Amino acid sequence: MVDALLTPEQQKYLELARKFTREKILPVAAQYDRTGEFPWPVVEAAREIGLHCMTAPRAYGGPELDSVTISLIMEEFAYGCAGIATTLGGNGLSSYPVLIAGTEEQKKLFFGRLLAGGLGAFALTEPGAGSDAGAVSTSARREGDEYVINGTKCFITTGAMADIFIVFASTNPTMKARGLSAFIVEREREGISIGHEEDKMGIRASNTVEVRFNNVRVPADHLLGKEGEGFKIAMQTLDMARPIVGAIAVGVARAALEECIDYVKSRMDGTKPLSANQAVQFRIADMAMKVEAARLMVRRALALKEAGVPYSKESAMAKAYASDVAMEVTAEAVEIMGAVGYSKDSRVEKLMRDAKITQIYEGTNQIQRIVIANNLLRS
Ligand code: COS
Numbered sequence: 001m002v003d004a005l006l007t008p009e010q011q012k013y014l015e016l017a018r019k020f021t022r023e024k025i026l027p028v029a030a031q032y033d034r035t036g037e038f039p040w041p042v043v044e045a046a047r048e049i050g051l052h053c054m055t056a057p058r059a060y061g062g063p064e065l066d067s068v069t070i071s072l073i074m075e076e077f078a079y080g081c082a083g084i085a086t087t088l089g090g091n092g093l094s095s096y097p098v099l100i101a102g103t104e105e106q107k108k109l110f111f112g113r114l115l116a117g118g119l120g121a122f123a124l125t126e127p128g129a130g131s132d133a134g135a136v137s138t139s140a141r142r143e144g145d146e147y148v149i150n151g152t153k154c155f156i157t158t159g160a161m162a163d164i165f166i167v168f169a170s171t172n173p174t175m176k177a178r179g180l181s182a183f184i185v186e187r188e189r190e191g192i193s194i195g196h197e198e199d200k201m202g203i204r205a206s207n208t209v210e211v212r213f214n215n216v217r218v219p220a221d222h223l224l225g226k227e228g229e230g231f232k233i234a235m236q237t238l239d240m241a242r243p244i245v246g247a248i249a250v251g252v253a254r255a256a257l258e259e260c261i262d263y264v265k266s267r268m269d270g271t272k273p274l275s276a277n278q279a280v281q282f283r284i285a286d287m288a289m290k291v292e293a294a295r296l297m298v299r300r301a302l303a304l305k306e307a308g309v310p311y312s313k314e315s316a317m318a319k320a321y322a323s324d325v326a327m328e329v330t331a332e333a334v335e336i337m338g339a340v341g342y343s344k345d346s347r348v349e350k351l352m353r354d355a356k357i358t359q360i361y362e363g364t365n366q367i368q369r370i371v372i373a374n375n376l377l378r379s
Contacts, residue, residue, distance in 0.1 A: 005299070010069050017076035020049060025080030032083060032205035033350050038161060039084050039205045043119070046088050053114040055095045060111040067240065067302040071247035075295070078251025082354035083205030085248050090158040090206075092244065093362075094120030096237040097166045097182050101225035110164060110184055118163030123153040123211055124234055131367050133168075134177025134231055138213060140169035147171075147183065147223065149216040152195070157361075159209040160194045163187050167213065168234055171227045180230030184222045191216040202353035235312075240305065241362050242315045246298040246322035249358040253291045253326040256333035256351045260284065263337050274336075283336060287329045294322035313375035320368035323358035330355040 002011065024045045032039050046052040054070045056062020065073075070092065077085035091114050098110045114120055129135040138151025149169050153159070165185045172179030185192070195210030225233055261284060264274040274280050301318040304311035330352035334341035341348045359365045 006072070010072060013065065013069050014072045014076065016049065017051070017073040020046070020051070021076045021080035025077060025084050029081035029084065029205070030347075030350065032081065034204075036199065036204045038207050039087060042084050042205075043087065044117075047117055052088065052117070053091045053095065053111070055092045055099060056111045056115055057099075057107065060107060061115050062111060066306055067243070068299055068306060071244060071298050071302055074244050074247040075251040075254070075298075078248040079255045080251075081205055082248055082252050082351075082357070083203035085251065086203050086206040086357075087158060089244060089248070090122070090162075091120050093157070093237070093241050094122040094162075094164070094166050096240045097122070097224055097233045098184070100236050101182065101229065101233050102184075103221075105221065106184060106224065113164045113186075119158050119161050121156050121158045121162035121165050121211070122237070123156050123159070123165050123167045125155050126152060127154050131364060133234055134180065136168050136170055136180055137173075138167065138169040139173065140167075140171050140181055140183060142171070142220070143217075145220045146217045147220060149183065149185065149191075149213045149218065152210060152212050154196075154210045155198065155208055155361075156211050158207050159211045160197065160207050165192075165211065166224070168230050169213075171230075175228065177231040178228055180234070181227045182224040182230040182233045183218055184224065185213070185216060185218055189216050189218060201356060202350070203357050238363055239312050239315045242319035242368070243298045243301040243305075245358055245362045246294065246301070246318040249319075249322040249326035249355065250291060250295045250298060252351050252355050252358065253287075253294065253322075253329040256326075256330040256348050256355075257284070257287050257291055259346070259348050259351070260287070260333040260336055260341075263340065267340075280336060283332055287332055290325040290329060294318075294325040297321050313372055316363070316368035316371035316375075319358075319362065320365040320372070323355070323365060326355035326358050327352075 024042055050063055053062055054065045058064045074085055077088055140147040140149045167183045167185045168180055170179045171181040191214040193212045195212055198208040264280050267274045297318040301311050301314035304314055333348040334352050340346055
């Protein structure tokens with residue numbers, strides 16, 4: 001299948017990711033969903049084909065893929081399993097702050113770890129700071145040529161397996177969001193411990209934990225950018241990451257649509273297949289239109305990013321729209337497939353559970369609407 005909007009290079013990566021998904025993800029997706037175990041063999045297999053750290057610059061040995069290409073790959077991974085896609089996307093998410101604000105030395109440190117096979121984790125959210133990201137209470141106190149970090153982060157993707165964290169902490173609590181700073185923190189530093197692990201409804205192949213920082217000392221040169229720039233770095237990171245969530249959502253929705261099409265074509269109801277029923281045809285057509293529109297929004301937001309023009313609004317729109325589509329389309333697929341779709345034996349049951357998180361993580365869809373409205377209404 002050739003997509004006329006893609007370059008030959010993008011088409012090549014799309015085919016690579018599709019083959020990887022067919023051979024390495026689809027056969028194990030149900031098993032990891034059941035057990036909730038971490039998909040180490042899939043992570044290792046992604047590393048072997050050079051897709052475990054897609055954002056890593058060529059200068060450090062990475063593939064430095066453009067973000068449209070990354071979205072194509074992430075859609076394929078999520079078509080196979082959104083939990084595995086979330087795991088494989090974690091290195092990308094945690095790398096954005098380093099790409100945005102890192103020095104040469106910091107990039108060497110961070111990408112050196114990841115390209116050697118390590119995993120990164122982005123640690124922003126806290127028990128008292130979710131949607132209100134500026135309310136972070138983890139602190140980073142300067143002591144000589146070190147910072148001392150104290151606080152608890154929660155819902156951290158890949159937290160228990162991470163070799164390196166990007167931690168957002170306040171260097172000046174009186175300044176709220178403007179007092180936040182971002183740090184590179186290696187896992188082996190004393191004082192880091194892993195707390196509660198979430199037992200999730202969906203994306204069960206991803207690891208989500210609490211991470212505690214107790215008097216964790218990092219050299220002052222682990223500060224990304226300047227003190228007080230952390231909130232902006234976090235917001236720019238989320239601008240980059242949200243369309244990738246949109247791509248995951250498109251992958252989930254596309255899988256549900258295809259399952260549903262196969263089902264209605266083969267399930268006989270009396271003398272005719274379900275697909276002969278016009279009410280079913282209209283629902284399938286609506287689902288397909290939404291998946292297509294969502295994919296175009298994701299690609300457009302990322303094309304704007306690549307062009308270097310403002311794209312926060314389009315990023316938020318792509319994430320919110322694609323994830324709402326994923327929820328709608330998976331729920332439609334379950335409903336059209338009836339008792340078969342509702343069974344744990346069906347793939348669409350998992351897809352519907354996986355779809356829900358895309359409306360929630362990397363900013364709830366209510367937050368996306370705030371970002372969109374702010375862009376339209378604030379002059
Ligand atoms: N890029 C660069 N700078 C940005 C920005 C962006 N996308 N968005 C905001 N900023 C800057 C603003 O320009 C402003 O700068 P000044 O202090 O210089 O004026 C500052 O950040 C504060 O912006 P704003 O007033 O809009 O922030 P709010 O506190 O009102 O809220 C929201 C911003 C709600 C959008 C933000 O807190 C958010 O995205 N929350 C959700 C967090 C999230 O997604 N968490 C998911 C977990 S992480 S996986």
